[in-house]
Amino acid sequence: MPIHAIVTDIEGTTTDIQFVSQVLFPYAAAALPDFIRQQQHRPDVAEQLQQIRNLLQQPDAELELVISSLLHWIHTDQKITPLKELQGMVWEAGYQSGQLKGQLYDDVVPALTQWQQQGKALYVYSSGSVAAQRLLFGYSVAGDLTGLFQGYFDTHIGGKKDSASYQRIAAEVGLPAAEILFLSDHPDEILAAQAAGWHCIQLLRDGQSSPLQPQANNFSQVTQQLEAL
Template identity: 40%
Template sequence: MPTKAVLLDIEGTVCSISFVHDVLFPYALTALPSYLSEHWNSPDFQPYRNAFPAEVRDDKVKLEAYVRELTELDKKEPCLKQLQGLLWRTGYTTGAIKAPIYEDVLPALQRWRAEGKKVVIYSSGSIAAQRLLFTHTTSGDLTPHLSAYHDPVTSGPKTLSSSYTHIAAAEGVVPEEWVFYSDNVREVEAATEAGMRAVVVVRPGNRELSEEERGRWGVVGGFDGL
């Protein structure tokens, strides 16, 4: 079947893993103490607090320690991802943070859009964080090229095939008409089980693939010519 939709991971696929770990995560942790002090009792902050486990949500010190622990372990907990997106908002909007998108991403987005394909994002980060990242990049605002966004809250964990089935149904394109790009082999495997064509993206700094993995999955080093 012809490809009608492209599904993209973010970290290690359209921007470097180091940007997330060396820029975004530290920024959120630096901003966290003052944000908690200023907004702890704000009605707007309550949904974020309430998303955390009961044993930490009512104690600033415990919640901050829990956030630091989850960040250090690179956990994908929805409560953490929602809070990180909130903290990054200031950094993006003030210009303190700008996402260093790989140079081949914008031409690929333009090409896919010109071909009439949907381009959809699926990341562990919250949808709010995804929108912020693609609005503030070194290649400009990329959101006009994107059709939709999905995260584990809306669509399920990225390592479950049912999540990809859900995304396909939500976007009105059967799984066989998708191609998914990710640096994570487990995600590629899950998408393949759902019926999508899936490709492993190998960028500088990404985990090295074994010979078995390279033989099993399609592998690309970027989006040039795709």
Template identity: 50%
Template sequence: MLRAIVTDIEGTTSSLSFVHEVLFAYAARHLPAFVRAQGQAPQVRRLLEGARQAAGGGLDDAGLVEVLLGWMREDRKVGPLKALQGLLWERGYREGHFQGHVYEDAARRLGEWNARGLRLYVYSSGSVHAQMLLFRHTAHGDLTPLFRGYFDTGIGGKKEPESYAAIARELGLPGGEILFLSDVRAELDAAAASGLRTACVMRGEGPEVDPGPHPVVRSFDDLAV
């Protein structure tokens, strides 16, 4: 029996172009001024120090900003960077610069699954804060009440089987009662290695990937859930 669904965001519930061309671009434009203005605030200072350590130390704030911008271009999954992006995006959502993009089929089906009692969760490399911001500020309204919880790389990397085993333990469910949705083969392989059910969401927005043994769907409407 399926009891829970864990979904990726980028390319799965939400457009790749929104994440890269809107969110990442906004963070890159505003990061230098944000660090100059807010760099001494305790929360921001902690994140900058964490990023400085990840970069090997020895950088002033201006040099660190250049490293952070490089990590953004490379889409590096560095915790302090993701948290700083979340702070920047919070301002962007609050000031109405953009809305969180969620595909219509994803918003509708998530609502249906929640109404049926399925437990819904998010697992993304973006910070939990950033995940909640995206789902709170959508054209479909605030979708955060649909989810029971959120996971980021604090629980482990998305291509590591142990991360999915840890999620299953957090949910208190055997892997066979959890469905993981993603557009990334390595993530699906890792989830399957920990006993989770999987489905590869291929929306045709980016290059076609080899789904391997994972069932393929083109939208959430194709999921027999």
């Protein structure tokens, strides 16, 4: 059965992990405290702050406790939805000001463009918020690439190590699992997608080894393997 949709991860797949860990996370950690103090009463910010208080099981927690919790989650790379939402808001200002540019591996844009021209529907599934995903591709080093994608998914659909998340995405895109290809560098995500019946290719960008098959070192190799699927 041919592949009709390709869903890609970002970190370690389209984008060097170091861009996220050494550029985006430090930017958010530096800017987030003042952003929250200044914007705490903005409805979308207030909603996320209340979700964080609920997660802390302290509905009346002081703002500084919320901020310190957020900074701890950033430094420990926690995949917590309200954190990702707030990070996305902070990054938006950075992208719009030109301080941030979404980084991509050189082989990504040619491959995405080719796949779209072949009629394959392209989607993103990342632990970063949908807003953050749109910013990275919308303000990328190659320009605005958001027109390549038909949709974006984040942890609102479910955790990336949970096979039920991939079942829900398949239902959202309206395709059988056997017609969807998932690209990710993370073995647990690959295994979860495979358990949901998806085709998968693990990206090994930095010379890692993995027992999982199939695998590729770049998107050009993915294109070659697509011909066999």
